[in-house]
Amino acid sequence: MKYRTLGNTGIEVSEIAFGAEFLVERPYEDTEVLIKACEENGINFVDCWMSEPDVRSHLGKAIKPNRENWVIQGHIGATWQNNQYVRTREMDKVIPAFEDFMERFQIDTLDFGMIHYVDQIDDYNEIMNGPFMEYVRKLKEEGTIAHIGLSTHSPDIGLLAAQNPEIELLMFSINPAFDMFGSVDDVGDYRKEDAYDDKDLSSINPQRAELYEICQNNGTALTVMKGFAGGNLLSDETSPFGVAMTPVQCIHYVLEQKGVSSIFVGVKTVDELMESLKYCDASESEKDYYDVLKNAPEHSFKGQCTYCGHCSPCASDIDIAMVIKLFDLAKYHDKIPESIRQHYNDLKFNATDCIACGECEDRCPFSVPIVDVMLDVQDLFEL
Structure with a gap:
C-alpha cells in the first residue's frame, strides 16, 4: 500500500480507503471482518456518511482497538429520522445526529467533519452564511473535529469549496463516466437512461480538470467517491463506453487525477475488497485504461485531451x-x-x-x- 498526504493537513492516508456504505443492515461480524482485512492490507482511512445507528456503532467498535491508526471522515447533516436516512440543515436534527455519531464511534475528536452532500449553490450559500457553518466552526474551535471537509458531486460547488480556506478537504465523485459532464442538478442525473445520449460527450470536462488542479495548487485535500460509477463501469452492459473497465483501471484513473489523495471503495465482502487491493501489485499494463477509453465503441476518448500530462516534456517547455x-x-x-x-x-x-x-x-x-x-x-x- 502506498500513502499520500491530504492537502495541507500533513495527514498521510492510504491511496485506497474504505467506504462503508454497504454495511447497512449487516451484522457486526461483517464489519469486523472487513475492518481487520483493511488493517492487514494497510488501509487506514474510512468514510462514514451513513446515519443508520448500527453502522456507526459497528464501525466504532471494530476500529476502537486500533483507533490511533485510523483517519476518519464523518458527516454533519446526515441524520436518521423515522428509521431512514435524511439529509438536513435543520439544526435541531443536525446537532443530535452528529453527537450520536461521536458517541457511537466512541471518539472525542473526529479527523474530518464533513459538511454533508452539497450539490446546489443555494444550499452552499445558506450553509456558509448560517447556523450550520457556525456550528461546524464551533466544533473545530472546541477540538471536536480536527479539520473541516465538504462532500459534493457538483463541479460548481467543488470550485467554490476548493477556494474557501475554511474547507480543508473536498470529497468528490470522480470516474471516467462522470468526468465527461459539467455540473448537473442532481447526482441522479448521471444515472438517467438518456444521460449519455449526447454524442459530443468525450474526454474529461475542462471544468472538472480545473477543479482538480485548483485543489492541488491550493492544498485542498481531494478524496474520491463513486470511482466505479456505482459499479456501472465494471460491466459491458452498464458502462456508458460500451466496454467494461476493471477495478484496477478505475482506481488508476482516479489516482492519476491532479490533487487526488485517496479513493474510497465501497465493498460488501473481503473478496470485493481484495479485487480493489490488486491495484497495489498491478503491473503498468494492468493499470492501463487508455486503450479501453480510446477504443471504446461509445464515447471514445480518442483524439480528445484528458489533460493527463503524458505529452510532456515539451521541447519548448510548453505546459x-x-x-x-x-x-x-x-x-x-x-x-x-x-x-x-x-x-x-x-x-x-x-x-x-x-x-x-x-x-x-x-x-x-x-x-x-x-x-x-x-x-x-x-x-x-x-x-
Missing part, C-alpha cells in the same frame, strides 16, 4: 495540458472570459512557442493531434 485546458474552457464562450485570457497570457510559454516537432503526439495515449490543436489555440487567443 501542453494547461494550454489545451484553457483552450477548451475558452471555446465554450462567445467571448473569452478575462480570467481565462489572463491565465493564458501569464503562461511563460504558450501555443505560439510550439515548433511542431510532434514528439508530444508520439507520447499521447489518446492520439490527440496536438500540433493542430496548438494552431487552433493561437487562432482563438490571437483574435
Whole structure:
C-alpha cells in the first residue's frame, strides 16, 4: 500500500480507503471482518456518511482497538429520522445526529467533519452564511473535529469549496463516466437512461480538470467517491463506453487525477475488497485504461485531451495540458472570459512557442493531434 498526504493537513492516508456504505443492515461480524482485512492490507482511512445507528456503532467498535491508526471522515447533516436516512440543515436534527455519531464511534475528536452532500449553490450559500457553518466552526474551535471537509458531486460547488480556506478537504465523485459532464442538478442525473445520449460527450470536462488542479495548487485535500460509477463501469452492459473497465483501471484513473489523495471503495465482502487491493501489485499494463477509453465503441476518448500530462516534456517547455485546458474552457464562450485570457497570457510559454516537432503526439495515449490543436489555440487567443 502506498500513502499520500491530504492537502495541507500533513495527514498521510492510504491511496485506497474504505467506504462503508454497504454495511447497512449487516451484522457486526461483517464489519469486523472487513475492518481487520483493511488493517492487514494497510488501509487506514474510512468514510462514514451513513446515519443508520448500527453502522456507526459497528464501525466504532471494530476500529476502537486500533483507533490511533485510523483517519476518519464523518458527516454533519446526515441524520436518521423515522428509521431512514435524511439529509438536513435543520439544526435541531443536525446537532443530535452528529453527537450520536461521536458517541457511537466512541471518539472525542473526529479527523474530518464533513459538511454533508452539497450539490446546489443555494444550499452552499445558506450553509456558509448560517447556523450550520457556525456550528461546524464551533466544533473545530472546541477540538471536536480536527479539520473541516465538504462532500459534493457538483463541479460548481467543488470550485467554490476548493477556494474557501475554511474547507480543508473536498470529497468528490470522480470516474471516467462522470468526468465527461459539467455540473448537473442532481447526482441522479448521471444515472438517467438518456444521460449519455449526447454524442459530443468525450474526454474529461475542462471544468472538472480545473477543479482538480485548483485543489492541488491550493492544498485542498481531494478524496474520491463513486470511482466505479456505482459499479456501472465494471460491466459491458452498464458502462456508458460500451466496454467494461476493471477495478484496477478505475482506481488508476482516479489516482492519476491532479490533487487526488485517496479513493474510497465501497465493498460488501473481503473478496470485493481484495479485487480493489490488486491495484497495489498491478503491473503498468494492468493499470492501463487508455486503450479501453480510446477504443471504446461509445464515447471514445480518442483524439480528445484528458489533460493527463503524458505529452510532456515539451521541447519548448510548453505546459501542453494547461494550454489545451484553457483552450477548451475558452471555446465554450462567445467571448473569452478575462480570467481565462489572463491565465493564458501569464503562461511563460504558450501555443505560439510550439515548433511542431510532434514528439508530444508520439507520447499521447489518446492520439490527440496536438500540433493542430496548438494552431487552433493561437487562432482563438490571437483574435
